[in-house]
Amino acid sequence: MYRYIIKRLLLVIPTLLGAALLVFTLLRLIPGDICELRMAGSGGYFEESAIQTCRHEMGVDKPKLVQFGHFLWGIARFDFGNSMWTGQPIVSEISRRFQLSMEIAILATIVAILVSVPLGTISAVKQNTWIDYVVRAISIAGIAMPSFWLGILIILALLIGSQHFFGAPWMPPITYRPIWVDPLYNLSLVIWPAIATGYRYSAVATRMTRSALLEVLREDYVRTARAKGLWEKLIIRRHALKNAMLPVITVIGIEFAFLIGGLVVTEQVFNLNGLGKLFVESVTNNDYAMTQALVMLVVMIFLLVNLLVDVLYAWLDPRIRYR
Amino acid sequence: MKGIQLKALCALVAGVAIGVGAAVPAAAQAPKHGGILKYVVPDEPPSFDGHRETTFALIHPVRPFYSVLIKVNPDNPSSTTDFVCDVCVGKVPEPTDGGKLYTFKIRDDVKCHSGEKLTAQDVLATYKKIISPPAGVVSARTAYFVMVDSVTAPDDHTVVFKLKYPSGAFIPALAVPFNWIYQKSKLDKDMHWYETNIDGSGAFIFDKREAGAFISGRRDPNYYDKGRPYLDGFQAIFAKKESLRVQAIRGDRAAIEFRGFPPKSRDDLVAALGKDITVEESDWNCVLITTVNHLRKPFDDVRVRKALTLAIDRWGGSKYLSKIAIVKTVGGIVFPGSPLAATKAELEQLDGYWPDINKSRAEARRLLKEAGVDLSKTYYLNNRAVDQPYKIVGTWLLDQWKQVGLKFDQHVFPTGPFYDMLRQKKEYDVSLDFNCQSVVNPLVDVSKFISDDRSGASYGNYKDREVDALFDNMNRSGDPAEQRRLMREMEKLTLDTHANAFITLWWYRIVPHRSYVKGWKISPSHYLNQSLDNVWLDK
Numbered sequence: 004m005y006r007y008i009i010k011r012l013l014l015v016i017p018t019l020l021g022a023a024l025l026v027f028t029l030l031r032l033i034p035g036d037i038c039e040l041r042m043a044g045s046g047g048y049f050e051e052s053a054i055q056t057c058r059h060e061m062g063v064d065k066p067k068l069v070q071f072g073h074f075l076w077g078i079a080r081f082d083f084g085n086s087m088w089t090g091q092p093i094v095s096e097i098s099r100r101f102q103l104s105m106e107i108a109i110l111a112t113i114v115a116i117l118v119s120v121p122l123g124t125i126s127a128v129k130q131n132t133w134i135d136y137v138v139r140a141i142s143i144a145g146i147a148m149p150s151f152w153l154g155i156l157i158i159l160a161l162l163i164g165s166q167h168f169f170g171a172p173w174m175p176p177i178t179y180r181p182i183w184v185d186p187l188y189n190l191s192l193v194i195w196p197a198i199a200t201g202y203r204y205s206a207v208a209t210r211m212t213r214s215a216l217l218e219v220l221r222e223d224y225v226r227t228a229r230a231k232g233l234w235e236k237l238i239i240r241r242h243a244l245k246n247a248m249l250p251v252i253t254v255i256g257i258e259f260a261f262l263i264g265g266l267v268v269t270e271q272v273f274n275l276n277g278l279g280k281l282f283v284e285s286v287t288n289n290d291y292a293m294t295q296a297l298v299m300l301v302v303m304i305f306l307l308v309n310l311l312v313d314v315l316y317a318w319l320d321p322r323i324r325y326r
Numbered sequence: 327m328k329g330i331q332l333k334a335l336c337a338l339v340a341g342v343a344i345g346v347g348a349a350v351p352a353a354a355q356a357p358k359h360g361g362i363l364k365y366v367v368p369d370e371p372p373s374f375d376g377h378r379e380t381t382f383a384l385i386h387p388v389r390p391f392y393s394v395l396i397k398v399n400p401d402n403p404s405s406t407t408d409f410v411c412d413v414c415v416g417k418v419p420e421p422t423d424g425g426k427l428y429t430f431k432i433r434d435d436v437k438c439h440s441g442e443k444l445t446a447q448d449v450l451a452t453y454k455k456i457i458s459p460p461a462g463v464v465s466a467r468t469a470y471f472v473m474v475d476s477v478t479a480p481d482d483h484t485v486v487f488k489l490k491y492p493s494g495a496f497i498p499a500l501a502v503p504f505n506w507i508y509q510k511s512k513l514d515k516d517m518h519w520y521e522t523n524i525d526g527s528g529a530f531i532f533d534k535r536e537a538g539a540f541i542s543g544r545r546d547p548n549y550y551d552k553g554r555p556y557l558d559g560f561q562a563i564f565a566k567k568e569s570l571r572v573q574a575i576r577g578d579r580a581a582i583e584f585r586g587f588p589p590k591s592r593d594d595l596v597a598a599l600g601k602d603i604t605v606e607e608s609d610w611n612c613v614l615i616t617t618v619n620h621l622r623k624p625f626d627d628v629r630v631r632k633a634l635t636l637a638i639d640r641w642g643g644s645k646y647l648s649k650i651a652i653v654k655t656v657g658g659i660v661f662p663g664s665p666l667a668a669t670k671a672e673l674e675q676l677d678g679y680w681p682d683i684n685k686s687r688a689e690a691r692r693l694l695k696e697a698g699v700d701l702s703k704t705y706y707l708n709n710r711a712v713d714q715p716y717k718i719v720g721t722w723l724l725d726q727w728k729q730v731g732l733k734f735d736q737h738v739f740p741t742g743p744f745y746d747m748l749r750q751k752k753e754y755d756v757s758l759d760f761n762c763q764s765v766v767n768p769l770v771d772v773s774k775f776i777s778d779d780r781s782g783a784s785y786g787n788y789k790d791r792e793v794d795a796l797f798d799n800m801n802r803s804g805d806p807a808e809q810r811r812l813m814r815e816m817e818k819l820t821l822d823t824h825a826n827a828f829i830t831l832w833w834y835r836i837v838p839h840r841s842y843v844k845g846w847k848i849s850p851s852h853y854l855n856q857s858l859d860n861v862w863l864d865k
Contacts, residue, residue, distance in 0.1 A: 034751070035742030041372055042380060042466060043745045043783070051782050056464050088372050089537070090522045096537050155569065162577055162598075172598065174577030177366075177570070178539055178563055271567045274574075276539040280566070284370070284538070289742045 011313070015306050019299065023078060026298040027071050030291050036063055037087050037289040061087050063291070074295055083296035088288045093296045097278070101263075103179050104270075104277035106189075107196055108262035112255065114201025115208050120251070122205075123212025124244060130217060138209065145206025151268035154199040158272070161195075177274040196273045200266060204258050211254045215247035222246075248319060256312035264301040357845060361863035363560040366571040366580040370538060370564045373521040376504040377456050378464040382852050385503055385764075386584055387541040387562030390858040391439070392506035392526035393550075395430060395449055395485075396497070398765060400860050403849030404608060406664045406766035409501050413444065413527070413550075414485075418497060425492025425804040426475075430485045435550045438509055439531045450479035451510035453487075455517065463517045469782065470499040470770055473801070492804035498767035503853050529555035529859035539564060549859070556845065556862035568714075575603075575840065581863075582839035585852045586610070588652050588714050595838045604841045606848035610833035611661045612762035614653070614719050615774065617748070617827050620788040622755050629697040631825035634756070635678035636690035637730040638723065642683060644831055647722060651715040654834035658817045659772050662832055663850055665806065666768040666813050677822045690730040699732070707734040708757035710744040719830050720758055748785050758830075759785055764853030768813065769801050775820045775827055786827050793819050793826070 038057035058064040062073070077083050083093040126138035158174055165173035175195050182189040219225065220243055228238045266279040278297065285293035369383035376384060376392065396418050399408040409418045415431040422429070436444040457474055459465040473493040478486050489496060506526060512519045524532040529551070530543035544559040563580055565571045572591045574580040576598050587595075595603050616634065624630045640656045648654035658676065660667040673679040680686045694701070709720040720736050727734055734756065739747060748757050761774050761783075773781045776797045777789040793816055800812040820826050837848055845860045 033742060034739075034746035035744075036746075039745050039749065040742050043749065050468050053464050053466060053468070056462060060462065060464070089370070090373050091537060099537050099539075158570075158573055162573060166598070172577045174573055174579060177565060177574050177579045178536070178561075272570065274563075274565045274567070274570050276536070276564075281538060284566070287740060287742070288372075 008310070008314070011310050015303075018306060019078065019302060020075075022298065022302040023075060023295070024071075026295050027074055030294055031067065033286075033289065035289060037061060037291070038063070040289055078299060083299075084292050086285070086290055086293045088285065088290040088293065093293055096281070096293065097296065097300065100276055100278045100281050102181065103193075103275055104263050104266070104279065106182065106193055107200065107266065107275065107277065108259055110193055110197035111201040111204055111262055112259050114197055115204035115258070116255065118201070118205035119208035119212055120244075123209040123251075124216060124239065126209065126213040127216035127220065128239060138213070142206040142209040145202050146210070148203065149268070150200045150203045150266075151272045153202060154196060154269050154272040157195050157199055175273065179276055192273075192275075196266070196269055196275060199272075200262060200269055204255075204262070207258065208251055208254055211251050212247065215250045216243060219243045219247045245319060249316060252315055252319070253312055256308045256315075260301075260305045260308040263304050264297060355844070357556045357862040358864060359556050359862070360558050361865055363557050363582075363843065363858065363861060363863065364580045365560070365562055366565045366574050366583045367562050368564075368566060368568070368571065368583070368585060374524050375518075375521040376506040377452075377459075377508075378466055378521070379504070380466045382585060383564075385853050385856050388524065389503055389506075389856045390528050390530040390543055390555075390560060391524050391532050392528045393436060393444070393857075394501070394503065394505050394507060395453075396501045397503065397857070398501055398849060398854050400847065400855050400857070403847050403855040404663070406661065406850065409497055413449070413507060421489075421492065423488075426489045428487040428489070428496070430487075432483050432485060433550060434483060436527050437548055437550070438525055438527045439546060440509075440525050442509060442511065444507060444509070444527050445482040446479040446485045447482060447510045448507055449485045450477055451513050452505065452508050453477045453485075455508070455513060456505060460517060467499075467502060467504065469773070470495075470502065470767075491802045493769070493801055494804065494806065494809055495767055495769035495801055498765045499770065501765045503764050503856065529857055530557075530560065533559065551859060555859040557858065560858060575838065578840065581843045582837065582846070584837065584856060586652060586835040586837050589649055589836060592836045592838045599840075602841050603838050604843075605836065605838045607837070608835045608848045608850055609655050609661070609663050610652070610835040611663075611764070611766050611771075611851045612760060612833040613657070613661075614715060614830045614833075615759045615761055615827055616723065616830060617757045617759045617786045618825075619752060619754055619756065620786055620826070621752065624697060624699050625755055627697050628825050629693040630699055632677055632822075633690040633693040633697075633699075633730060634727065634732070635821065635825060635828045636680075636686045636693070637732070638678055638726045638828070638830070639683040639686075640679060640831060641681065643722060643726075647715075647718065647831060648834060651718040652833050652836065653715045653719060653831040655832040657832045658829060659775055659820055660768040660813060660817070661766045661771070661850065664766050664768050666810050668814065668817060672814065676818065677825065678828060687730050694730060694732070701731045701733070704733045704735050705755040706753070707736045708744065708747050708754035709736050709738045710758065711738045711740050715833065716758055716760075723758075723830070752787060757785070762833075762851075764851045766850060769809065772797065772813070772816065772820075775816070788826055790819070790824055790826055793824070 038054045038061060042054055085091060086093055086096055122138050126135045129135050162172045162174050176188060176192045179192060180188045225238060225243055228242055264278040264282055266277060267283050270277045270280040282297050285297060367383055367386045371381060371384035371388060372379055374388055394412045395414055396409050397412045399410045402408045411418060413433050413436050415433055419428055419430060421427060432446045432449060438444055454477060456465050456467055457471040473489045473491060473496055475488045475490045508520055529546055529549050531546045533542040533544045535541045540561050540563045542559060542561040545555055545557060549555060565574060571583050572587060576595060592605055618625050618631050620626050644654055644656050655662045658668040658673055674681055707720060710716045717738060724734050724736055747754055748759060763771050774783050776784055776794050778784045778787055779789060780794055796812050796816040800809050803809050821828060842864045844864050845862045847855060849855045
């Protein structure tokens with residue numbers, strides 16, 4: 004097992020290099036640069052020399068190979084330099100947002116697991132009954148409905164509902180306070196995006212739980228357990244569900260990694276100062292340094308989560324360990 | 327007698343009652359101290375250096391920390407010519423030496439938040455950085471001060487600007503709200519210090535920046551304008567999405583957004599909040615320009631360019647577009663509120679502004695036919711991926727041109743690629759571009775329309791020496807009447823005779839805010855009147 008983990012960790016290096024090359028090249032294919040954006044973007048007048056000075060300062064006038072070398076050297080030292088837009092250290096810019104994104108991702112995952120596993124199980128056990136149809140309708144709606152749209156509906160519902168019932172419109176806070184500073188304020192901010200994203204997330208996981216469980220329930224060993232006269236609930240909980248969880252965990256893992264940097268629109272809808280919002284802003288601002296750092300961070304998160312999922316597989320299915 | 331006395335008593339009581347009634351609102355308007363103003367800002371600023379940046383996203387959260395030499399009169403911000411001293415003493419000085427020498431006396435009670443006294447040496451160091459920055463330092467406003475010959479500070483209380491020639495553009499350029507006074511000692515140590523740090527002498531002291539979330543400030547108890555600011559502090563919250571900003575005001579998470587909302591958002595807020603919302607509106611010193619690429623056929627032909635402008639129904643467009651977009655005012659190359667702007671009668675003489683749109687479009691069709699334009703071809707309109715008002719105005723233009731037989735495809739890009747196309751690639755036939763300034767300074771603002779080898783912001787790829795000469799003469803004339811005459815000539819050449827570029831509609835600023843926000847007055851620019859020292863909360 005340890006050898007397997009070390010092997011997987013070593014594989015991280017070429018993956019990171021490939022991702023670095025890809026993001027570096029793709030970013031430079033986008034027309035325009037940060038200096039032009041800063042000078043011309045507000046409709047001001049400026050001398051062309053001001054743009055040249057800015058380009059020199061940002062290092063975007065250097066040969067591409069030199070820029071790539073700097074980028075790689077930065078990755079090797081875990082030092083991504085300063086944001087080209089704000090001039091502040093990238094590590095501090097990201098770490099502030101990481102906390103919020105992680106909190107939303109964890110909360111959304113909890114919402115998703117709490118909803119998907121029971122619903123998926125009931126749906127499979129009660130296959131082709133009205134309960135199954137209702138659960139399937141709910142989960143299909145969740146997949147079809149973008150979470151940012153659900154977010155907008157939630158905000159509007161809160162505003163209209165609170166004005167109707169309490170006389171003054173209320174909406175979730177639009178600035179963040181950590182949970183250990185002000186738990187109530189924090190929850191009143193993060194619970195809504197967690198529900199909005201958790202619903203879509205749970206819909207995918209519910210469908211996966213249902214189909215995986217249906218497959219397992221048709222296995223010989225389940226039939227054997229039933230023939231032995233085991234209690235149905237025990238069969239499902241101990242024998243079927245645990246084995247059906249493998250693909251569900253894969254889905255949950257991938258979705259979790261996606262949530263860390265992928266809540267691009269939902270974060271804007273709730274004005275969450277997370278990594279997704281930072282991602283959009285850095286791409287819009289042609290902030291190469293920040294975008295590159297964020298992509299590398301997301302790649303690392305995906306690699307780490309995939310590794311954790313693989314380790315979890317081995318724990319859930321002992322056969323995998325001995326292969 | 328008794329009756330008379332009774333009547334007199336009744337009259338007295340009534341008089342007192344009316345007097346008290348009248349006095350109540352007056353007393354209620356007396357500024358109250360205290361409270362934190364929360365407002366939303368659509369973007370996060372790049373650096374903190376006002377001298378290098380050009381975005382309002384820096385002005386809104388950071389301007390309250392700084393003082394400036396002169397500013398637009400906060401009590402009369404809609405005026406385009408009313409300027410008052412901030413750190414200078416008395417009134418804005420009149421020039422001497424035939425309009426070439428301006429001497430400013432600096433207050434001696436101004437202190438920076440770090441404790442040092444602000445002197446004329448700081449003002450001198452500031453303007454040297456803005457006007458002639460050292461190598462490696464970016465100043466976005468060197469072009470505003472081409473008339474300045476030298477700046478000196480003979481003592482700690484006096485700053486002298488010597489001009490090369492008398493210029494009506496100088497005082498408005500000084501009043502640009504980005505010209506924050508920095509400390510000489512800090513600039514001497516590091517010219518880039520203010521890019522990542524804040525230390526001003528404004529009404530508020532920098533408190534905190536939460537990257538991507540907000541910037542907050544607290545009241546400076548030693549502020550030189552005694553009794554001000556009224557607020558205990560402020561929090562500028564960054565919120566990119568417009569719908570969120572509107573909802574934030576509705577849900578009272580923020581009291582105001584100083585830039586402006588579209589008409590629909592105003593109507594929604596008024597419908598939801600009634601008397602709890604106050605709406606302020608103003609003409610806006612921003613305009614979308616139709617930039618025609620003179621390098622591309624058939625737009626190198628003046629008749630085709632004229633046809634483009636003749637096809638546009640500006641008077642009708644103003645009526646309809648102002649219901650859905652932040653555009654409204656019909657105007658020429660000068661902001662319509664300025665004394666140098668064309669009157670309606672003057673505008674109606676220009677191609678594209680005729681009162682009879684049918685006649686105008688008939689002329690456009692005639693010109694296109696005469697120029698032999700291939701009407702089966704589809705031309706390229708470059709536009710910016712911003713709804714308000716770019717995409718709306720772009721779509722409107724497509725329809726206007728279609729009515730004279732010209733077909734355009736609208737190519738919409740995010741800001742970076744949009745400017746790359748406009749400034750570098752130049753593979754468009756027509757592009758939307760915008761001119762958006764802070765202080766109304768027509769003599770500088772119209773530099774957008776001079777030859778591309780003279781102005782860094784002229785993107786039409788043309789050289790027009792007649793226009794350049796008029797621009798130069800206008801900037802060297804100290805006589806407002808002469809400036810106006812020359813401006814009309816330049817306008818006629820630019821929009822009509824040579825049809826180099828066109829104005830669409832000037833923007834219209836709509837700021838709905840919570841009614842408890844008092845003291846703030848709308849100006850023709852979202853860059854102006856943002857020191858917040860005059861704002862108070864009626865809570």
